[in-house]
Amino acid sequence: MSDEKLYELVCRVSNEIFGKDFLHKAYFNRRLRTTGGRYMLRSHHIEINPLVFEKYGLEELVGVIKHELCHYHLHIEGKGYQHRDADFRELLKATNSPRFCSTLIEGKGRKAxxxxxxxxxxxxxxxxxxxxxxxxxxxxxxxxxxxxxxxxxxxx
The missing domain is CATH 2.20.28 (Rubrerythrin, domain 2)
Known part of the structure; x- marks a missing residue:
C-alpha cells in the first residue's frame, strides 16, 4: 500500500467514523518499531507503521488509523487527547477503536x-x-x- 492510498483511507475513515474531515498528511514510517502509529502534535500529521498492514492486514490498519484519529480530532478541538484523558477513552469506545495495537516485534530487542x-x-x-x-x-x-x-x- 502506498502513502497516497493510506492518505485516502485515513480521509475516508475520518469522514465515515468521525463525520469530520482530515486536513493534514498521513504516511507510512518504517522507523517506527514498537508502535502501530503516532499522531504528531505540532504538525498534526499521522504516521503509521507499515508492519501493521503487512503482518495483520487491513482490519488492524483501520483500527490503528481510528486510534490515531481519536488523538487528532480531540487535539484539534482542544479536548483531552492523551491516553489517560476521559475524553480520549470515551471517543475510543464511541468509535470502537482499539486502545493498543497487536504486537509488531517478537523477542527482538526485548529481554526475557x-x-x-x-x-x-x-x-x-x-x-x-x-x-x-x-x-x-x-x-x-x-x-x-x-x-x-x-x-x-x-x-x-
Whole structure:
C-alpha cells in the first residue's frame, strides 16, 4: 500500500467514523518499531507503521488509523487527547477503536524477564522477586529469618 492510498483511507475513515474531515498528511514510517502509529502534535500529521498492514492486514490498519484519529480530532478541538484523558477513552469506545495495537516485534530487542523465588529458612514463607536480592542484606519480613534462593527461571 502506498502513502497516497493510506492518505485516502485515513480521509475516508475520518469522514465515515468521525463525520469530520482530515486536513493534514498521513504516511507510512518504517522507523517506527514498537508502535502501530503516532499522531504528531505540532504538525498534526499521522504516521503509521507499515508492519501493521503487512503482518495483520487491513482490519488492524483501520483500527490503528481510528486510534490515531481519536488523538487528532480531540487535539484539534482542544479536548483531552492523551491516553489517560476521559475524553480520549470515551471517543475510543464511541468509535470502537482499539486502545493498543497487536504486537509488531517478537523477542527482538526485548529481554526475557527473570523471576527469582526466595524461601525463609525459619518459617518457609516464599518471596517472588524480579531482581536478584543480596541474601546477606535482606531478611524475612515475617520472622526475620535468613532468605535462601530456591529457584530462578526465565519468563517470556
Amino acid at each position: 524477564t527473570k523471576r527469582y523465588t526466595y524461601k525463609c529458612a525459619k518459617c518457609s514463607l516464599l518471596y517472588n522477586r524480579k531482581i536478584l536480592l543480596n541474601t546477606k542484606k535482606y531478611r524475612c519480613g515475617k520472622c526475620y529469618g535468613d532468605l535462601i534462593l530456591v529457584s530462578s527461571e526465565n519468563l517470556k
